[in-house]
Amino acid sequence: MASNKILVIDDTTVVRVKVREMLPPGNFQVLEAKDGLEGLNLIRQEKLGLIMLDFLLPKMSGWEVFQQIQSQPDLRKIPLVIMSGRKEEVTEKIIEPFEYFEFLGKPFDQKQLIGAIKSAMTKAKQPRQEPSQKVAAPAVNNAIAATSSSEGESAAQIQALNEKIAKMQAEIDGLKKQLAQVVTFIKQKIK
Incomplete structure (x- = not known):
């Protein structure tokens, strides 16, 4: 069997080593990145079979890496597992259910890791709509897909998301x- 390249992007050495040790020996080549920027460079350089992405990273956050992956059709096809010790940090940015990637809560055991990888592989094969150019497009698309029961619910969720975006823009x-x-003030004090 050909070796599959798995990229583990996590700022914690223990997590990167743990993933490497939990995978069946001989089947996978594990590449490691300690921050989002290094991870994104490897994603662009290597032909990967799977990406395991921590959500909280230095230099470039997991959210920013996720957005870069989603913006490029060839990268979107790579199975993705997002890891975090706090699921609410992920769901603040990406609405559940997670259609195209798998979530793996930290800490995790070997059974959870293998299950997440298998699920991510299945989800990556699903056909998907092309996202629009808006920054909030993944969240809006997921909100629409999550509420297929009625148009009214979808419209209400889109409205709520638009209100959140407007509120965040006002804060910014x-x-x-x-x-x-x-x-x-600082310039005046320096003079």
């Missing part, structure tokens, strides 16, 4: 204004 604008004030 407020923070930018505060930052500009701080910079002005």
Whole structure:
């Protein structure tokens, strides 16, 4: 059997080693990345059979890596397992049910790891719609898919997501204004 390349992107050495040790020997070549930027570079350079992505990473977060993967059709086809010790951090950004990737909560055992990998492989084979160019497109698409029971529910969820986006944008604008004030204050003190 040909060796399958698995990329484990996690800032914790223990987790990377644990994944390597839990996989059946001889079947997989495990590549490791300690931050999101290094991981994204390996994703672009290597022909991968699976990506295991921690959600909280230095240099570039798992969320940012996920968005980069989703924005490129060839990368979206790679089976993906998102790992986190706090599932709510993932569900804040990506609405359940997770259609195209598998979630693996930390800590995990070998049975959970193998189950997550098998599930991710199955999910990656499912046909999917092309996402729109908006940043929030994965969340909106998942919200629509999650509520196929009625159009009213979908519209309500989309409206709620749009309101959250508007609220976050207002917060960002407020923070930018505060930052500009701080910079002005510092410049005045330096003179």
